[in-house]
Amino acid sequence: MNESRRPLAGAAVLRPELTEAVLDAVLDQLAQGGVGRLSMQQVAQHAGVGKSALYRRWPGKLDMVMEAISRLTVPDGEPEDTGDLEDDIHGMLVLLHRESADPRPAMIIPDLLAETRRSPELAEAFTTRVAAPRRAWARIAFDRAVGRGEIRDEPAEIELALDTLGGVPFWWTTVHRGTATEDESLRRLSAFVVRALR
Amino acid sequence: MNESRRPLAGAAVLRPELTEAVLDAVLDQLAQGGVGRLSMQQVAQHAGVGKSALYRRWPGKLDMVMEAISRLTVPDGEPEDTGDLEDDIHGMLVLLHRESADPRPAMIIPDLLAETRRSPELAEAFTTRVAAPRRAWARIAFDRAVGRGEIRDEPAEIELALDTLGGVPFWWTTVHRGTATEDESLRRLSAFVVRALR
Numbered sequence: 226m227n228e229s230r231r232p233l234a235g236a237a238v239l240r241p242e243l244t245e246a247v248l249d250a251v252l253d254q255l256a257q258g259g260v261g262r263l264s265m266q267q268v269a270q271h272a273g274v275g276k277s278a279l280y281r282r283w284p285g286k287l288d289m290v291m292e293a294i295s296r297l298t299v300p301d302g303e304p305e306d307t308g309d310l311e312d313d314i315h316g317m318l319v320l321l322h323r324e325s326a327d328p329r330p331a332m333i334i335p336d337l338l339a340e341t342r343r344s345p346e347l348a349e350a351f352t353t354r355v356a357a358p359r360r361a362w363a364r365i366a367f368d369r370a371v372g373r374g375e376i377r378d379e380p381a382e383i384e385l386a387l388d389t390l391g392g393v394p395f396w397w398t399t400v401h402r403g404t405a406t407e408d409e410s411l412r413r414l415s416a417f418v419v420r421a422l423r
Numbered sequence: 424m425n426e427s428r429r430p431l432a433g434a435a436v437l438r439p440e441l442t443e444a445v446l447d448a449v450l451d452q453l454a455q456g457g458v459g460r461l462s463m464q465q466v467a468q469h470a471g472v473g474k475s476a477l478y479r480r481w482p483g484k485l486d487m488v489m490e491a492i493s494r495l496t497v498p499d500g501e502p503e504d505t506g507d508l509e510d511d512i513h514g515m516l517v518l519l520h521r522e523s524a525d526p527r528p529a530m531i532i533p534d535l536l537a538e539t540r541r542s543p544e545l546a547e548a549f550t551t552r553v554a555a556p557r558r559a560w561a562r563i564a565f566d567r568a569v570g571r572g573e574i575r576d577e578p579a580e581i582e583l584a585l586d587t588l589g590g591v592p593f594w595w596t597t598v599h600r601g602t603a604t605e606d607e608s609l610r611r612l613s614a615f616v617v618r619a620l621r
Contacts, residue, residue, distance in 0.1 A: 338597045339457065339533035342533065356598055385615050388591045392595075392598075393586045400554055417584075
């Protein structure tokens with residue numbers, strides 16, 4: 226909750242449903258016009274709130290954008306523990322794939338990455354708020370597999386497996402503009418990665 | 424050569440060095456402002472030629488942009504045949520990596536992919552002019568490995584290997600903004616993919 230993370234002296238309690246409405250408006254605006262054209266004013270208007278409602282929640286555009294994106298792309302909690310790496314990987318891919326039933330990330334992420342080439346501040350925020358937490362989340366399943374003796378403890382290989390699980394679905398979405406299928410392509414990718422690690 | 428591909432009645436012979444200068448200006452403009460902001464006028468100005476020099480070569484912006492990008496991202500000829508799939512893959516990755524010593528593709532491609540979400544015409548051109556030829560080029564090495572009996576003839580697995588070879592370096596460049604190293608990361612990726620196929 227924002228109110229516990231950023232308590233402001235004398236501030237009213239922030240209404241969570243308003244926060245959600247604003248974050249949803251941020252995603253709509255990002256999908257339509259990209260991060261370069263997004264403004265606090267425009268988001269406030271779209272969400273039907275005053276700009277002050279935004280500034281009570283975030284110091285500026287960058288933090289607001291990163292919170293909106295991280296909610297779509299970084300799951301809560303830990304990946305499900307099935308006791309088998311291939312099944313764990315498949316579960317993670319299905320979870321991320323279902324979340325991306327929302328069509329907006331496929332519009333937003335390529336644009337955001339393009340902008341990170343022009344803005345080191347945005348690049349840094351994307352890494353710390355989106356890419357790194359998501360990677361840490363997925364790494365949990367690999368650490369468990371190492372603990373069980375299912376795969377060797379070779380950090381560089383595990384990094385490469387994480388790159389593959391991130392990069393291949395991203396490639397499917399952005400370059401091929403295809404659709405992953407839970408039973409076929411995600412299952413195939415899970416098996417592919419586990420074979421490569423053994 | 425453009426002049427052999429698109430002969431115009433009574434047209435003067437097109438000077439190849441002028442074509443190169445224009446394509447270079449296209450890449451500069453794409454890297455700076457993105458495909459959405461690029462205009463024939465601006466490219467002509469940047470290359471120091473008249474707009475007619477552009478229209479003698481391409482019917483419009485889309486064809487001009489795609490030719491510029493495909494020159495950077497689709498190698499000529501066939502991948503080198505070393506007789507070993509892992510070495511062939513490493514050779515392909517090194518070749519693509521060296522070409523991307525040009526910093527412009529890392530600026531251009533994410534922006535272009537973002538725009539393909541908004542323009543089906545651009546998406547179609549990117550697929551047929553850039554993505555498909557590049558994939559067909561890399562597939563040659565896998566077909567040779569199948570022919571030698573080095574890997575099984577499983578098209579869906581080979582497609583996944585091609586997605587990995589495309590998606591992982593793309594992920595490194597765009598999401599991690601890191602640098603691949605020929606001896607370490609590209610060698611590791613080659614071995615990873617071959618293990619997954621066996």
